[in-house]
Amino acid sequence: MPSAKIFSVSELNASIRGILETQFPFVSVAGEISNLRRPLSGHLYFTLKDEQAQLKAVLFKMQQRYLTDPPEDGKLVVCKGRLSVYEPRGEYQLIVDAIDFHGIGTLQLEFDKLKKKLAAEGLFAPERKRKLPELPDHVTLITSPRGAAVHDFLRIARQRFPGTTVAIYPVAVQGRQAAGEIVEALAAINNHFRSTVIVLCRGGGSLEDLQAFNEERVARAIAASALPVVSAVGHEIDFTIADLVADLRAPTPSAAAQMLLPDSRALRARIDQLRAGMLREMMTRQERLANRMSGIRQRMTGIRHRLDHQLLRLDQRASDLVRAMASFLAANRHALDRADQQLHLRNPLTRLALQEQRLADLHRRFLAAGRASLHAAGLALARAGGLLEAVSPLATLARGYAIVRTPPPKAKVVTDSRQVNAGERLQITLHHGNLECVIEKTGQGRFFEEEKKEPLAK
Numbered sequence: 001m002p003s004a005k006i007f008s009v010s011e012l013n014a015s016i017r018g019i020l021e022t023q024f025p026f027v028s029v030a031g032e033i034s035n036l037r038r039p040l041s042g043h044l045y046f047t048l049k050d051e052q053a054q055l056k057a058v059l060f061k062m063q064q065r066y067l068t069d070p071p072e073d074g075k076l077v078v079c080k081g082r083l084s085v086y087e088p089r090g091e092y093q094l095i096v097d098a099i100d101f102h103g104i105g106t107l108q109l110e111f112d113k114l115k116k117k118l119a120a121e122g123l124f125a126p127e128r129k130r131k132l133p134e135l136p137d138h139v140t141l142i143t144s145p146r147g148a149a150v151h152d153f154l155r156i157a158r159q160r161f162p163g164t165t166v167a168i169y170p171v172a173v174q175g176r177q178a179a180g181e182i183v184e185a186l187a188a189i190n191n192h193f194r195s196t197v198i199v200l201c202r203g204g205g206s207l208e209d210l211q212a213f214n215e216e217r218v219a220r221a222i223a224a225s226a227l228p229v230v231s232a233v234g235h236e237i238d239f240t241i242a243d244l245v246a247d248l249r250a251p252t253p254s255a256a257a258q259m260l261l262p263d264s265r266a267l268r269a270r271i272d273q274l275r276a277g278m279l280r281e282m283m284t285r286q287e288r289l290a291n292r293m294s295g296i297r298q299r300m301t302g303i304r305h306r307l308d309h310q311l312l313r314l315d316q317r318a319s320d321l322v323r324a325m326a327s328f329l330a331a332n333r334h335a336l337d338r339a340d341q342q343l344h345l346r347n348p349l350t351r352l353a354l355q356e357q358r359l360a361d362l363h364r365r366f367l368a369a370g371r372a373s374l375h376a377a378g379l380a381l382a383r384a385g386g387l388l389e390a391v392s393p394l395a396t397l398a399r400g401y402a403i404v405r406t407p408p409p410k411a412k413v414v415t416d417s418r419q420v421n422a423g424e425r426l427q428i429t430l431h432h433g434n435l436e437c438v439i440e441k442t443g444q445g446r447f448f449e450e451e452k453k454e455p456l457a458k
Contacts, residue, residue: 003330004071009090009413010087013085014087015092016085016092017084017085017087020083020084020085020092020429021082021083021084023363024083024365025082025275025424026077026081026082026227026239026325026340027056027080027081027082027083027094028077028079028080028108028239029048029077029078029079029080029081029094030050030077030078030108030328030373031048031049031050031054031075031077031079032048032050032074032075032076032077033046033047033048033050033071033072033074034046034047034048034049034074035047035071035073035075036073037069037200039085042061042072043058043060043061044059045057045058045061046058046059046071046073047288048077048079048094055093055094055162056092056093056094056098057079057081057093057094057095058094058095058096059071059096059099062093062232063097063098067097067099068101068279069101069143069431070162071099072120075101077100077101077351078100078108079094079096079098079099079100079249080097080098080099080100080239081094081097081098081160082094082095083093087378093260093409097113098207098302100207100426107443108216110208111207111241112299114214114216114219114241115241115244117216117239118216118219118244118245119244123219123220123223123244123245123451129248130229130232130247130437131228131229131247132197132228132247133154133197133261134194134262134279135161135230135262136164136196136197136260136261137162137163137164137165137196138165138167138193138194138196138197138198139157139164139166139167139196139197139198139199139260139261140166140167140168140169140189140193140195140198140199141166141167141168141169141184141199141201141352142169142171142185142186142198142199142200142201143168143169143171143187143199143201143202143253144170144171144172144173144202145168145170146204147173147201147283148203148254149201149202149203149232149252149253150168151252151355152252152253152257153166153199153201153232153253153256153257154166154257154425155254155448156254156257156258156261157257157261160258160261160262160263160264161261161262161263161264162264163264164261166218167195169185169188169189169193171185172185173202173212173213174202174205174211174212175207175212175322176211178212179212179215179217179218180217182200182212182213182218182221182238183217183218183221186198186221186222186224187221187227189227190226190227192432196227197229197230198225198227198229198230199228199229199230199232200213200222200229200230200232200233200242200254201232201233201251201253202232202233202234202253203234203236203304205234210240211236212242213231213233213240213242213243213446214240214241214242215241216241217375218241218242219241219242219244219245220240220386222245222246222451228247228248229245229247229248229448230246230247230248230249230250230256230260231245231246231249231250232251232252232253232255233430234251234252246390248260248390249377258427281408284408288411294310296393299391300392301392303391305390306388307384307388308386310380310381311381312383314377314381314384317377317380318377321370321373321374321377321406324385325366325370328366332359332362332363332366335443336359339355354423358368394431397429397430398431402428402429402430403428403429404425404427404428405426405427405428405429406419406420406424406425406426406429407425407426407427407436411427414426417444418438418442420441420442421437421439421442422439422441422442423438424438424439424440425437425439426438426439438446
């Protein structure tokens with residue numbers, strides 16, 4: 001069996017860091033603060049612990065201005081942030097963005113309970129996420145029309161892709177009726193609107209303010225939507241159940257517009273770049289085809305010269321055959337005249353009959369010889385034509401063969417499977433048209449049969 005990859009320590013730590021930051025982009029962790037220290041850098045380093053485990057955490061100086069209370073050893077808190085790895089020491093830690101000093105309240109417990117339930121049902125699974133359109137032509141916002149969030153989204157949308165239609169479905173975004181209105185809005189947009197993507201949109205707030213987006217019926221309505229749903233609820237540090245179920249989570253409404261809509265100026269520049277590249281490729285291919293046609297014409301000229309030589313030889317043989325036939329006829333006429341003279345001289349009726357029979361036999365042989373010579377000449381001409389057809393590259397392609405090359409700029413003709421590797425692209429010229437293919441695997445067998453190998457002993 002092939003040996004496993006050997007990591008260096010730094011490679012392994014970097015890989016673990018990438019996995020942690022991808023799998024846990026934002027978490028809320030409840031625990032007790034201990035080992036709190038503040039070095040000269042001004043950052044806060046502490047440990048979150050419970051009865052069974054502990055987790056190192058850091059709150060950088062710039063985030064401390066959002067604190068409502070000073071952190072102290074022994075306080076029960078909920079820290080919101082992301083997991084990362086400090087690679088020099090191989091330690092994973094929580095990078096804290098915000099601290100809730102009110103402990104774990106009823107809403108937080110309900111949040112955690114619902115989160116576990118929906119996760120067990122697979123509503124957060126990446127494979128369930130719907131693909132977002134690359135160029136959405138119609139976006140519907142489910143939001144309060146009076147909030148700052150909708151104005152932020154519209155401002156960014158007009159800047160980036162003014163051709164997109166943005167509709168607003170007004171709902172309450174907090175309060176008792178908010179969750180019901182959001183569920184109704186999702187159903188109505190799916191059934192009656194010609195939208196291509198839905199955005200749940202509102203500004204930041206406390207856990208109580210965002211409670212509508214943490215309700216189970218809202219989560220299930222998002223999961224049941226046939227249209228992709230983007231959650232842009234709160235500020236970057238806020239996280240809701242809707243964020244987890246949605247097909248895309250945007251930290252802010254402005255970020256949602258940036259993530260959904262491409263920059264039209266960048267698209268135009270890219271289109272211009274692609275157009276220029278396409279023109280260059282067309283010119284290159286046209287020049288390459290012209291060179292190929294020139295080579296084919298030169299080869300055809302040589303073939304035509306050989307064919308002309310064969311035709312001249314055929315004409316010469318036909319002339320020789322005509323002369324031979326004329327000579328044969330003249331000789332037979334001379335013999336006939338001599339026999340006639342002898343007949344007149346001797347008048348033997350029996351010999352006359354024999355001579356007439358012999359003459360008839362000679363005549364049949366002469367005709368048969370003529371037909372055989374003409375048939376042989378026709379076969380020679382057909383073979384010469386077949387030779388010309390066989391050496392034509394177009395005839396070769398018409399029989400199902402193809403010319404396989406590597407992609408430009410090398411465009412090297414491939415004659416052996418060992419010249420290429422799996423995953424590479426190839427260009428194939430057929431009798432009519434071209435193909436561009438990707439190699440899945442290579443082999444040396446005539447019919448590309450896979451070799452059967454015995455399993456290695458463990």
